[in-house]
Amino acid sequence: QVQLVESGGGLVQAGDSLRLSCTNPRRTASNNGMGWLRQAPGKGREFVASISWNGADRFYADSVKGRFTISRDRAKNILYLQMNSLKPEDTAVYYCAANIGSRAVTHGSAFTSWGQGTQVTVSS
Helix, strand or coil, X not given: CCCCEEECCEEEECCCCEEEEEECCCCCCCCCCEXXXXXXXXXXXXXXXXXXXXXXXXXXXXXXXXXXXXXXECCCCEEEEEECCXXXXXXXXXXXXXXXXXXXXXXXXXXXXXXXXXXXXXXX
């Protein structure tokens, strides 16, 4: 099973930036597409961004396009989510996830391995 560990969440003000990281200690997701999803209080989990195994393809939710950037360092086995111009509506638990294939996917159901999540809170 793919083990994923997120870090980097916190409490920030609107307009600030945060960078989330996701490590894969056992290096079992190196050839998998990966992504970030989030879940706000009282809402379902929603897709945020995804990236293919080699970083060539990336997709973003419309709500974060132009503000968030997903990237991965395959040598270090780390997935990142750079979040700029944060808004209060970005407040959620953010999850790192990996899908079975190598491509970037956008449907939450396609992700098969999940981290424990990291809280991001944006105050107005």
